[in-house]
Amino acid sequence: MTDQRKSEALVLVSYGSQGAVLLSNGSRKKCKFRRNVGRPFCGDHVDVARADDDTLVVEFIHPRRNYFVRADERQRQHIIAANLDQVLIVIAASPLPSRDLMERYLLAVHSLGIQPVIVLNKTDLGLPEPGSDAGANVLAHLPDYRSLGYTVVRTSCKTGEGISELQALLKDRTNIFVGQSGVGKSSLINHLLPDLDIQTGAISSSTGKGTHTTTSTMLYQIPEGGFLIDSPGVWEYGIWKLDREDLAAGFVEFKPWLGQCRFNNCVHATEPDCAIKRAVEDGHILEWRYQSYRRLLKPNG
Ligand SMILES: Nc1nc2c(ncn2[C@@H]2O[C@H](COP(=O)(O)OP(=O)(O)OP(=O)(O)O)[C@@H](O)[C@H]2O)c(=O)[nH]1
Ligand SMILES: [Mg+2]
Ligand SMILES: [Zn+2]
Numbered sequence: 001m002t003d004q005r006k007s008e009a010l011v012l013v014s015y016g017s018q019g020a021v022l023l024s025n026g027s028r029k030k031c032k033f034r035r036n037v038g039r040p041f042c043g044d045h046v047d048v049a050r051a052d053d054d055t056l057v058v059e060f061i062h063p064r065r066n067y068f069v070r071a072d073e074r075q076r077q078h079i080i081a082a083n084l085d086q087v088l089i090v091i092a093a094s095p096l097p098s099r100d101l102m103e104r105y106l107l108a109v110h111s112l113g114i115q116p117v118i119v120l121n122k123t124d125l126g127l128p129e130p131g132s133d134a135g136a137n138v139l140a141h142l143p144d145y146r147s148l149g150y151t152v153v154r155t156s157c158k159t160g161e162g163i164s165e166l167q168a169l170l171k172d173r174t175n176i177f178v179g180q181s182g183v184g185k186s187s188l189i190n191h192l193l194p195d196l197d198i199q200t201g202a203i204s205s206s207t208g209k210g211t212h213t214t215t216s217t218m219l220y221q222i223p224e225g226g227f228l229i230d231s232p233g234v235w236e237y238g239i240w241k242l243d244r245e246d247l248a249a250g251f252v253e254f255k256p257w258l259g260q261c262r263f264n265n266c267v268h269a270t271e272p273d274c275a276i277k278r279a280v281e282d283g284h285i286l287e288w289r290y291q292s293y294r295r296l297l298k299p300n301g
Helices: 101-112 134-140 142-147 161-171 185-192 199-207 245-249 252-257 275-281 289-301
Strands: 006-014 016-023 030-032 045-050 057-062 065-072 077-082 085-093 116-121 151-153 174-179 218-223 227-230
Touching: 006 077, 006 227, 016 045, 065 101, 077 174, 085 101, 085 161, 101 116, 101 245, 101 289, 116 142, 134 142, 142 151, 151 161, 161 185, 174 185, 185 227, 245 252, 245 289, 252 275, 275 289
Parallel strands: 030 057, 085 116, 085 174, 116 151, 174 227
Antiparallel strands: 006 016, 006 045, 006 218, 016 030, 045 057, 065 077, 218 227
16 A cells, blocks of 8 residues: 555445445545454444555544444344434334334434434325234324324325425434335435435336345435435344343333332332332323333343
């Protein structure tokens, strides 16, 4: 390496040993990663240097402010994106959310110390009748999430509902869209950033390929300021093994009662004299949220 000019860059996409970065002059360039430097992820701030053959190489990964992860079946964590200000959890009436999906996402976002935004997309489809289907019930619970203090935005890529409201929430922040496959994350990004040619489900369905359109996490620039990250959809969002405190901390409405149980290691399950259970009985904590907490508690034993 003869040219030692270094510059700061933002990682747009990371494929393991290479990816693409956004340079401070606004250009997007291919970039190689080095094993001894480590793998940068989407949203990472890095220093890059120009090699003899004019390719860029990452020399340093700046410390991460935070990073969003998912866990696989063996509870190993995988970084999806780094340095986020806001996580937008996108759900829709089709495909319906799986049970406890929202609580898993909310726990993950709370663990980053940042605020989630819930986006109900495809409002043009209407809402299913709440009933025995857990997914339909998640949609019916949206007013409850609002009363818990979460921002809930209703959007439609068909009618344009909520797009400008969403735009205002995203501006000047680094945002990531997460959620099940097919809920419309890429479609929303296409609406928000019309100049971007993002592959959407319509393209893949016209070619007869499955519905998993987005295969890698990718960062886009918002012309008015800020960044938007599109992530591949999941069927089930896996959460890692959380300790008792982290789990309860993800349920914001538990807070006033924490520390008031008879046992200080109370997990608010079958223990006597539990302040959380009392709050549920007294109607201060929603029964369905408590049941969700109990289900999430189980894998932790
Ligand atoms: N009716 C309706 N359909 C929508 C809306 N938004 C997206 N879709 C359709 O939903 C399908 C999936 O959209 P995508 O944007 O690819 O979904 P995604 O969340 O990015 O999916 P993955 O990349 O697999 O995670 C496509 O056929 C879209 O046309 C909407 O607001 N209303
Ligand atoms: Mg997508
Ligand atoms: Zn308790």
